Amino acid sequence: MPQPISPAAEAERLDEYWSPRVLAEVDDAYIKVAxxxxxxxxxxxxxxxxxxxxxxxxxxxxxxxxxxxxxxxGEMYVVPKGVRHNPVADEECRLLLIERKTTLHTGDVVTEMTRSIAEQLGASPP
Structure with missing residues (x-):
């Protein structure tokens, strides 16, 4: 039987910062939490x-x-393609992200925090 997903509950269960998890797919986009x-x-x-x-x-x-x-x-913002940006949270923040499946986690740079899509598709923490 289909079950609803609570993005807030799934984000709360994450145990690592800056490591998004894919919750669902909509056409050519992933719905993620972080x-x-x-x-x-x-x-x-x-x-x-x-x-x-x-x-x-x-x-x-x-x-x-x-x-x-x-x-x-409850607020959202869309960073347009090609715009350099840097997300910053002074205190813990939980996010829902919508990105095309081709979107690389840290775009045109790789850091120790960069997560592959395979990592983002990993099972949600228990």
Missing amino acids: KVKGTLAWHAHADEDELFYVLSGRLKIELEGDESVELGP
Whole structure:
């Protein structure tokens, strides 16, 4: 029998920061959740937009050109393709992300926090 998914509950169960988990697929996009704290990395996705939706906490998305967007619970922002950005959370923040399946975690850079799509598709923690 089909079961509903609670993105907030799934994000709460994550035990590693900046390590998104795929919850579902919609056409050519993945629906993901992540638990974040601190800074990820300045990066861009040349061919894909990236949607950030805050489930809990606060997220600042630094954008090229000394701009930034601050999001609270229930707010979202789409980073347009090609725009350099850096997500930052001073305190723990839980996110829902919508990205095309081709979107690399840290775009055009690789850091120790970069997660492959295989890692993101891993089973949710028990």
